[in-house]
Amino acid sequence: MNIADEVQLVTFRLGGHEFAFNVFEVERILRYEEPNPLPKAPDYLVGMLKHGDEVIPVVDLRERLELPGSIDEGTRIAIVQWDDGKIGLVVDAVLEVLKASAESVAAPPAIVKGLAADCISGILTLGERTVILLAVAKLLATDQRVALRSLMAEIRNE
C-alpha cells in the first residue's frame, strides 16, 4: 500500500460505538480530568482545561452526538486541532491506532441523518467492525462554532 493512499486513524469508543479521527487532527490524549466549568456555558461545552501554557475549551462529544456515557477509568480527553487552536473532546476510551487504505473508507450513506450527519467524514468497515470517521472541523454546528471561536478569541486576549 502506498503511504499516500493510506490513512492512520485513532479509534475511540463513544456510547458503545466505535469512532475515529485522522491522526493528523490529534495533538494529545489525556486522562480525563474535570474541566473548570464556565458559567452560562452551552451544554456541549463542559468547561476549560489547562494544557501546558494553553487553556483549552472541552466539548463533550457524547452530548454533541446524543450518545449515552459516563466518566470512568477509561475516559479520555482527546486534544485535537480545531480552527486555528485546539479543543478537548471527551470520549469513553481510546482504543487503538489503525492504518487503512483510503479506498476502504466509504462516504457516509445518504440515509445518515440528524445532528451528527454533518460531522461524519466516512465509514470504515473492517470485517464485522464498523468505524465511523469524524471530521473535527465539522463537529460543531455553525452557531456553536461561532460561539466557540468568540470564546477562544476572548481567552487569547485575556
Add this chain to the structure above:
Amino acid sequence: MTEYLRVRLGDRWLGLRVDQVVEVVEEFERLDAPGSHPAVMGVTPIKQRVVPLVQLAALIEDDAASDTSHGMVVLARCSGAMVAFVVDDAEELVREDPRPVPETWQLPWASGVVQHEGELIPIVDLEVLAERLVAGGAELGNEHRR
C-alpha cells in the same frame, strides 16, 4: 558548548542532546503495536503523528521492554522520525562540551560523555538507537505530515 537533557533510567543518568528533544511529556496514552521491536511498548498519538513508544532502558540494553507505562516520555527526533522514549525522570540541562567515552566503558550507543557534579554521564546517540529499532522491525515513519 552543547546542551543536554539529563534523563534517569533506574539509578543511572544519561544525556540527550537538547536539539534532538522536541518535548518532555508527563502523560501519554499507550496503544498496542504488535510485532515490533521488543523495546517498543506500543504507539502514542501525539502532535498529529503516531509515534512509537520506546522504553529507552530496554533499547540500550537490547533487552525486552517490561510492562511499564508510568514515568515520562521524551519526544525526540531520531533519524528524521519522531520517537517517544519512556524514561523514569527528566531533569535539568547540562551545558558542557562532550568528551570521548572512556575506552574501558562498553557503551556502543553512547556518542560521548559529559561531566555533571563530578560524574560522567553518557550521551545517547539517537542515530544508533534508530538503527537498532529499524533492524528490530520497528516502523519509525517520518517527519512528513498531511
